[in-house]
Amino acid sequence: MLYTLYEAGYYATTPMRFAARLTREFWNSPLNPAAETDVGRRLFAGADLFANLTRRYGKPAWGIDSVEIEGQPVRVRTTEVWSSPWVKLTHFTRDMADMRKAGRRELEPAVLIVAPLSGHYATLLRGTVQAFLQDHEVFITEWSNARDVPVMEGRFDFHDYIDHIRQMLRQLGPRPHVVAVCQPGPPVLAAVSLMAEDGEECRPATMTFMGSPIDARLSPTVTNKLAEEKPFAWFQSNMVYTVPGPYPGAGRRVYPGFVQLASFMSMNLEKHQEAHRRYLQHLMDGDGDSAEAHLAFYDEYLSVLDLSEEFYLQTVDVVFQRYLLPKGELVHRGRLVRPDLITDVGLLTVEGENDDISGIGQTQAAHDLCSGLPAELKEDYVQPKVGHYGVFNGKRFRGEIYPRVRAFVRRAEAGFDKQRRAA
Structure with missing residues (x-):
């Protein structure tokens, strides 16, 4: 049931995620004369953070050319x-x-x-x-x-x-x-x-x-x-769930990656919260290099498998x-x-x-x-x-x-x- 609820939550936030992406693009557009204002940077930063926190993180590319x-x-x-x-x-x-x-x-x-x-x-x-x-x-x-x-x-x-x-x-x-x-x-x-x-x-x-x-x-x-x-019975009852459709493995019992990720993040919750606060500040300050470094880390860290x-x-x-x-x-x-x-x-x-x-x-x-x-x-x-x-x-x-x-x-x-x- 948890896996199904997790999937439902993702799809339920799709309209808000789509709106956040549009907001992000609008306030980051070079054609927008208000993009570089304090209000514009704040709106861009908030929309970008929401879009990144709620999106899917697929398998990253190796990028070793x-x-x-x-x-x-x-x-x-x-x-x-x-x-x-x-x-x-x-x-x-x-x-x-x-x-x-x-x-x-x-x-x-x-x-x-x-x-x-x-x-x-x-x-x-x-x-x-x-x-x-x-x-x-x-x-x-x-x-x-x-x-x-x-x-x-x-x-x-x-x-x-x-x-x-x-x-x-x-x-x-x-x-x-x-x-x-x-x-x-x-x-x-x-x-x-x-x-x-x-x-x-x-x-x-x-x-x-x-x-x-x-x-x-x-x-x-x-x-x-x-x-x-x-x-041992606790792990069987609380950490294993059934894969829903439309995944190819629908019906398979798994330890979901998002459960593992939640466990890892809870161990250092304050550290992750502070990292995202700094990311938000970097965006508002126009510090692109620091923001990119944050994204590179979390693109990897938030990509999980079952x-x-x-x-x-x-x-x-x-x-x-x-x-x-x-x-x-x-x-x-x-x-x-x-x-x-x-x-x-x-x-x-x-x-x-x-x-x-x-x-x-x-x-x-x-x-x-x-x-x-x-x-x-x-x-x-x-x-x-x-x-x-x-x-x-x-x-x-x-x-x-x-x-x-x-x-x-x-x-x-x-x-x-x-x-x-x-x-």
Whole structure:
């Protein structure tokens, strides 16, 4: 019912939204002699804010047409290399002629960036992709919006997620590198554990976990405490709704993106209110650059997708309530998941000092679980003065975190090159 009411509310505000857009265009027109008056700017700002707050936010474009490598612009295009109804594996293909101009003539390491399936689109990792493109062949998971997947395509749960990670790693060839950002940590570690146990040729050479709830019992945050305090039945009854028509997934039970977004925003409500007050003031002052920066952030932040009921509820149960992976009790398709059997996959964990979603220690827990790894294949780093999003985006990520990840991957590549020459 909530989903239907949400849709009804959107359509009910359509006349007001349309009027606001007309008002915005009128008071922003260069042909309007009163546009630059104080009253004109105020009317424009109010109409613009209302139109933006009530409009739809679809999947953002990547907008990565080129990347600078060694001072040389290199053209980039996206290519779909594998897909299922639930995910698209996207390759950011760099132009080889431009790469040669930049002095890069050899094939660079393949990296699979596993984007979180927790409400936002993979484009939230735009900055992450741009950094890795400087030195790697970059692939990323673009998870589907569950409301767009027809019911006839079947279910998608936590264990399907693990299977999908294994399948996508195989697409990259022998010994790729995998980077799990936030939510994917536990299923990615499970996938790598199974691949290592099976001796798969395409098991990763390194795995990097960034702000991931490997063991959500440690340094619990508000999110963790909510999962602990509420019984599982509460999440079933209060967080899952049926997709209405005319969406392709009509009839599917989902955890709606707008519910997730409301939860996130309520955690820092005053911060978001102040941001919109500043945006309104920027418009009235004619500060276009600051207003554009605000819009760019919220165009991404307010773009959300739905999760399938079974994936969402199993994640709550497995990761945040029963802690099956760190307790050594996670069973996948009848097999016990054993990270201790990983012996030749480099492990790097990255955390933020001020992370209020995955507290310090939750990601580091991977080191204890991967007890079969020698010390020289392990590395841990805590970035000072950053929160959750600063772990994989922003100035400190580009200047301090990414160089460490790059160096870690290069060391692993050098070690494998030495092994291949010896063989």
